[in-house]
Amino acid sequence: MTAPASPLTITVEQPRLDAMAAAPFRATLDPLLVDQPDRILLDLTPVGFIDSTGLGVLVSMLKRMGPGGRVAVVGAAPGVRRLFELTRLDSLFRLCDSEDEARAILA
């Protein structure tokens, strides 16, 4: 067993991840997912709002990682965290309070 590579870190730059932002965001994700990373550290610090369309892009990202893919989320604002909980997507995306916690989960 080789030591697991450090997770791919993706920082979402859009302050509003809504239907308007979904397509450009998807385009920025695509090249990052070509190698099918199995662990992603998703930094949502700049994001103040996400709607279901934006969430859909994150779900399709998870899907493209294949079975066993894991995503840890840091920097989720209270409202964003609420959306994850409301849709029960917190069972697929691990919401972490710190980057250390996220790295520990992905290790």
Place this chain on the structure above:
Amino acid sequence: MPSSPDARHEPTPPGELVVPADLASVRALAEHLRQACSRAGIDDMALFELELALVEAANNIVEHGYVGQDAGSITLAIAIESGRVHLTLTDTGSPVPPAFFANTALPEGHATSGRGAAIIHGCTDEVAYESRDGVNRLVLTKGG
């Protein structure tokens, strides 16, 4: 009202916003809601949930309401009384299928269908939808 000459409209009360039915305008509706709510002192979490419900509902109108016809408009009216927020969204596009919001199989109105409908229900206390004489009206109520 240039958007719906054939629809019967009440006189536009102050605080009502009419925007074209496109995704950029959904952001304008959200901004309008944020301003109204911060003036009224609605707390951040409740505001976030209302904004989410509004955005989901407006997205639906943009994406499905005016398919196959000229782009119309969306009207948002906000009424806030003692911390209770009423959002009324009206449009003249195709009505959503009966199963979307209104719910005949579940008498208490547990509508859970369609994209974002679960979020709309999760974020608000009451969801009322009616489509009459070409005008669709969705009223979302929260708090108070």
Place this chain on the structure above:
Amino acid sequence: MAPPSPNRPSSRLKVLVVDDDELMAEVLAIQLEGFGCSVETACDGGHGLARLAEAHFDMVVTDWQMPGIDGMELVRRARAARRREGYLHILMMTARGDAQAMRSAVEAGVDDFIEKPVEAIKLEFAVETARRNRLLHRKLERRNNMLASAHQRTREALQHVRADLEAAHSLQRRLLPEPGTMGTLDLALIYRPTAELGGDTIGAAPLREGGVLLFLIDVKGHGVPAALDSFHLHHRLNQLRPKTPEELSEALGLLNAEVCERGDEDYATIAACLLLPEWEEGWLICAGHPPPVLARPDRTEVLTGGRAMPVGWFPDTPYEPVRFDFPVGSRLVLYSDGVTESTGTAGEEFGLERLCTGVEAGRALSLPASVEAIEAELARFCGRAGNDDDLSLIAIENAPLKGPQ
């Protein structure tokens, strides 16, 4: 949960997710894949039904409220279409439950409900339930298949047995003497085995000197073994064809020795007669058998002579025939104990006396008519109760010469 090993693809639960909310459908699919399922999604009831018709699925997770064909209708149609196929676990997503609506969903064929938004742990439970149910269903199916093929084999075997019995039955019938005349003798008979095969047999073999060898054999027991024994004894007696009292004695002794030698529990009672109409006499051996009834022109009597042990009891039993007069116009009746021991509606036996009365009364009738009258009287006596033993009776008459007038 550990992912299932890839070399056992059949253990993967195939799941169809039907939800018009693509986001929720995708989320469910990812979660279900995480639980080791292979998942497809459909965006509404119509597409869901189409996929169900095309491919096999073990589980359907469907939303309730959908435009067009909703979840309830999807379940109803899916159940109607798959009534005969394999197991299908149907999980319906609901908001908070409404008892009335959930009851109708159960009637439509929903196995379980899950609340929206779907909690991962509850979904995992539902998958485990479906997996367990599928396993049980497969076991049950295998057992049913085994039972069905066992049943089929049994049915085939039964058909063979039926065919064999049918053949044996007709063979047994062919051994019976033809009613009618045999030389100067007339004969008529009743032969009604309770089973398809009886343990009784009746023989009447003409002798060269104009006499007849007449016998009635009752092998104890019923069905096939008794029938086989009665076949055998019938043939042996026919083969030996005794024509004198001495030969009759020897023949019975021989049969007795043979049956005894077999060493099993079986035995037979035999009434065997040599009838010599020309001499107006008969010779009788009654080996454990009920005594024949003889109706002579002057009186009717029971022939109690010539008694001996049944064939198959003791190896050295002597069989001594007794002579009786058999004048022209006499009728001799041999019968099995099934006749006299027939039970009436009141629980009493038909008995020898009633038989004698019947024979006596029958003297006014032709021989066949008198036998028919006895048979009718027996049927009337037994009523609905019926017989539980073989019924055999043969009547033979030393008929007067029929002149041309």
